[in-house]
Amino acid sequence: MDTLSYKTISANKATVNKEWVVVDAENMILGRLASQVAKILRGKNKPEFTPHVDCGDNVIVVNAEKVQLTGNKLTDKVYIRHTGYPGGQRTQTPTDILAKYPERLVEKAVKGMLPKSKLGRKLFGNLHVVIGAEHKYEAQKPKVVDLNTIK
Numbered sequence: 327m328d329t330l331s332y333k334t335i336s337a338n339k340a341t342v343n344k345e346w347v348v349v350d351a352e353n354m355i356l357g358r359l360a361s362q363v364a365k366i367l368r369g370k371n372k373p374e375f376t377p378h379v380d381c382g383d384n385v386i387v388v389n390a391e392k393v394q395l396t397g398n399k400l401t402d403k404v405y406i407r408h409t410g411y412p413g414g415q416r417t418q419t420p421t422d423i424l425a426k427y428p429e430r431l432v433e434k435a436v437k438g439m440l441p442k443s444k445l446g447r448k449l450f451g452n453l454h455v456v457i458g459a460e461h462k463y464e465a466q467k468p469k470v471v472d473l474n475t476i477k
Contacts, residue, residue, distance in 0.1 A: 337376040342369075345383045346468035348461070351432060352389040354473070355396060360435035362473040363387060367440065367449045371476060380445065384452045386468055391428035391457050395420055405434065429455040 347366060351359055369375050369382035395403070405418045423431050432455045440446040454463060 335374060337374045337379050337381045339379065342374075342379060342381045344381075346386065346463060346466040347383045348386045348388060348468045348470045349473060350389055350459075350470070351387050352392040353394060356393050356431065356435050359387075359393060359473065360432065360439055362476060363432075363436050363453065364439035366471075366476075367436070367452055378445065380448055380452070382449060382452060384466070384468075385454065386461050386463050387432055387453070387455045388459050388461055389457075390432045390455045391424065393432060428457055 349359070349363060349366075363385050365371055366385050367382040369380070372381060375381060400420050403420055405420075405423065406415060407418075408415050420431055423434075433450075433453065436453055437450050440449050454461070
């Protein structure tokens with residue numbers, strides 16, 4: 327047999343089929359939610375996945391303030407950041423973050439699971455985290471996805 331009867335299809339920006347997806351974060355574990363959302367953002371749930379192309383979907387996470395953390399992570403886990411000034415290291419617990427900006431907890435978890443590159447930064451722009459059940463992306467006709475059914 328001289329020729330192959332199949333070819334490996336590599337997606338590019340023109341051939342990618344991007345959709346809009348809604349995920350409900352109510353009563354979901356933060357890390358498990360973030361890993362599934364990162365997989366959808368990256369496009370790894372699609373058969374035409376290509377590592378160097380943005381072939382993932384746009385994800386809308388609703389009810390971000392109702393996400394759960396297991397164990398004592400709500401009080402014991404610490405997020406560290408630096409202001410850029412001498413002595414400017416600041417720490418926050420998930421309780422502090424949920425009180426002020428509840429959507430940032432989901433954003434930080436998903437961002438940590440994306441590639442640390444130009445592609446990862448572009449993929450993070452496809453994530454839209456919303457407090458409450460209502461969102462402003464109805465015009466895109468997003469489909470609701472249950473993360474418990476995705477493998």
